[in-house]
Amino acid sequence: MEINFYKYQGTGNDFVILDNREGVYNHLTQEQIHFLCDRRFGIGADGLMLLNAATGYDFEMKYYNADGRESTMCGNGGRCLTMFAYHQGIVRTVYKFIAIDGPHEAEIDARGLVRLKMQDVPSIEESSGDYTLNTGSPHYVKMVDRLDEYNVFSKGREIRNQEAFKPSGINVNFVEVEDEHEIAVRTYERGVEDETLSCGTGVTASALVNYHNEQGFNEVTVQTRGGKLSVEFDRHPNGGYSNIWLIGPAEKVFTGTLLLP
Ligand SMILES: N[C@@H](CCC[C@H](N)C(=O)O)C(=O)O
Numbered sequence: 001m002e003i004n005f006y007k008y009q010g011t012g013n014d015f016v017i018l019d020n021r022e023g024v025y026n027h028l029t030q031e032q033i034h035f036l037c038d039r040r041f042g043i044g045a046d047g048l049m050l051l052n053a054a055t056g057y058d059f060e061m062k063y064y065n066a067d068g069r070e071s072t073m074c075g076n077g078g079r080c081l082t083m084f085a086y087h088q089g090i091v092r093t094v095y096k097f098i099a100i101d102g103p104h105e106a107e108i109d110a111r112g113l114v115r116l117k118m119q120d121v122p123s124i125e126e127s128s129g130d131y132t133l134n135t136g137s138p139h140y141v142k143m144v145d146r147l148d149e150y151n152v153f154s155k156g157r158e159i160r161n162q163e164a165f166k167p168s169g170i171n172v173n174f175v176e177v178e179d180e181h182e183i184a185v186r187t188y189e190r191g192v193e194d195e196t197l198s199c200g201t202g203v204t205a206s207a208l209v210n211y212h213n214e215q216g217f218n219e220v221t222v223q224t225r226g227g228k229l230s231v232e233f234d235r236h237p238n239g240g241y242s243n244i245w246l247i248g249p250a251e252k253v254f255t256g257t258l259l260l261p
Pocket residue numbers: 013046065071072073074075076077137138171189190191192198199200201202
């Protein structure tokens with residue numbers, strides 16, 4: 001089978017994207033998606049997305065991790081897919097798309113940055129000084145010092161595989177506060193089973209946890225290894241969060257054709 005693919009990245013979180021509005025890629029197997037995401041034998045990416053047609057929406061986002069399994073929401077993926085839709089001629093002031101966690105809105109602002117509205121977060125759970133919450137995907141957040149020197153791979157893998165998070169696992173974020181407007185985040189992603197350069201739902205989770213702890217500003221700049229994102233949100237007296245926006249760059253890297261073995 002011939003695959004016409006597009007490669008995008010958002011702050012270094014990279015994705016293979018397939019235009020599946022005609023349904024031609026409906027039957028890709030887990031092994032085939034894993035192969036396409038393989039950095040040595042395939043194209044190479046943290047995940048693969050299908051842009052599907054969807055009644056009542058501009059498109060549907062279907063997201064697979066690099067291991068080939070369909071997963072939950074991907075924030076950087078949603079931003080990249082919005083830019084892809086624009087490049088494919090789906091031009092809107094406000095995009096409305098449907099993903100596994102429900103409907104989303106997105107906009108491309110005057111600077112060319114993609115703003116993605118995330119689902120509301122009703123609560124943040126605390127245990128032993130760390131936090132868990134769901135921002136469309138499940139996240140564990142740990143505040144640390146000296147993030148640069150932190151062993152994200154080994155500590156992230158250990159937490160991801162804890163009995164408490166089985167069978168689905170969890171993404172693990174390590175966060176250092178830079179100042180009242182800025183935090184730095186490094187993430188171990190399940191399904192990639194490694195640290196990625198950025199994780200949008202993880203950055204969102206980290207910004208909310210930081211506010212939950214420190215209060216400060218409800219507009220936070222987040223430094224990831226792959227670049228800067230920002231997160232804006234409203235907090236409610238009951239401890240929940242709404243009107244959550246993840247904002248940052250999303251770029252086409254290259255396109256190509258590949259024959260699936
Ligand atoms: N990179 C993502 C998150 C992708 C999903 C994650 N690996 C999971 O399985 O939950 C993002 O930008 O949010």
